[in-house]
Amino acid sequence: MDNYNQSRIKFQQSYYNILMPVIKEMESKRKLYLLLAILSSSFIVVIDMSLIFIITISILPIYEKIGLIIVMLIFLSFANCTFVSQEKSFEKKIKPLIMPVACNCIGNIKWYLNDVEKPVFTMYSSDTYKPPEKLEGANLYVNSSLIPAFTKSHYEDCFSGEHNGVKYKIKEVEYSIHVNYVKSSQKVSVFKGIIIEIDMNKRFDGCTLVRQKDIIHGGDSCPPKLKEIILEDVNFAKKFYVYAEDEIEARYLLTTAFMERINNIKLAFNARKIDFVFYDNRLVFAIHAQKDLFSIASLLKPVNNTKQFFTMFEQILSIIKLIDYFKLDQRLGL
Numbered sequence: 001m002d003n004y005n006q007s008r009i010k011f012q013q014s015y016y017n018i019l020m021p022v023i024k025e026m027e028s029k030r031k032l033y034l035l036l037a038i039l040s041s042s043f044i045v046v047i048d049m050s051l052i053f054i055i056t057i058s059i060l061p062i063y064e065k066i067g068l069i070i071v072m073l074i075f076l077s078f079a080n081c082t083f084v085s086q087e088k089s090f091e092k093k094i095k096p097l098i099m100p101v102a103c104n105c106i107g108n109i110k111w112y113l114n115d116v117e118k119p120v121f122t123m124y125s126s127d128t129y130k131p132p133e134k135l136e137g138a139n140l141y142v143n144s145s146l147i148p149a150f151t152k153s154h155y156e157d158c159f160s161g162e163h164n165g166v167k168y169k170i171k172e173v174e175y176s177i178h179v180n181y182v183k184s185s186q187k188v189s190v191f192k193g194i195i196i197e198i199d200m201n202k203r204f205d206g207c208t209l210v211r212q213k214d215i216i217h218g219g220d221s222c223p224p225k226l227k228e229i230i231l232e233d234v235n236f237a238k239k240f241y242v243y244a245e246d247e248i249e250a251r252y253l254l255t256t257a258f259m260e261r262i263n264n265i266k267l268a269f270n271a272r273k274i275d276f277v278f279y280d281n282r283l284v285f286a287i288h289a290q291k292d293l294f295s296i297a298s299l300l301k302p303v304n305n306t307k308q309f310f311t312m313f314e315q316i317l318s319i320i321k322l323i324d325y326f327k328l329d330q331r332l333g334l
Helices: 003-024 027-057 062-106 137-143 234-239 247-253 256-268 306-325
Strands: 109-113 152-163 166-180 185-199 208-212 240-244 271-279 282-289
Touching (some): 003 306, 027 062, 062 109, 062 152, 062 306, 137 282, 152 306, 185 306, 208 247, 234 240, 234 256, 256 271, 256 306
Antiparallel strands (some): 109 152, 152 166, 166 185, 185 282, 208 240, 208 271, 271 282
């Protein structure tokens, strides 16, 4: 029996023996949060219905009716945000009960909520990408050109641990900037998804950045101090841009086996887009996820709905499997 199946069995036993009695006590709180969400959303929906009635029977000019429709859509958006906000509030109540038990079943991994990371960057202006000191968090992602510079970060589930001698960090996060207009400002997301940061046993000196090609938003531009590398793998080259300081090092890192695994990982995570970088002796994935991962507190489902908890556990396991999948614990070859 492999370690993953052992972890599944251990979590199943812990769920029924340890978590189930605790979870049942949260059912009354779920109903309370659901009631609050329904009441607040219903109030907004009533306002919307009133606007629909006004639009239907009135003889207002067409531009005023369009204005009322826009207001109606805004209120509907508020109703949805209100419901999601109540759901997130309930999730913050139940996750501290669940996640430590789930992590204990996997091994050397810790969970923490809302990792605080101030978006303060030290941008290095040397001729190479090699930093003068080990970079952490935002400095690592921005200096490697994996993530654009941002002014605000919002973290949800974060993990740190070690698997087969390889240290890693997992962050569910949104990075954003505020764009100022004449009379207002707007938040613009530059990244939303999962950051997976893995310490590498394979040593390298430069920066090798791989970005998935985006058909919708057009082409890509080569970051400063890097040059575009064209690999022999035609299928990979059709899907990804490769930029590197050292072409020989890039080809050493991006083996055929590694590139085949990258093609599969996007499907495994149901990701819209996946970028990654080899930098400062770490491999960092930026997975643009389609949905909120590790979610376990739907207000519309009873708290003893087992599927949501086992789905969450499998999502954590799938990320740990990356280390084995890419053979990142080996010093030679990927």
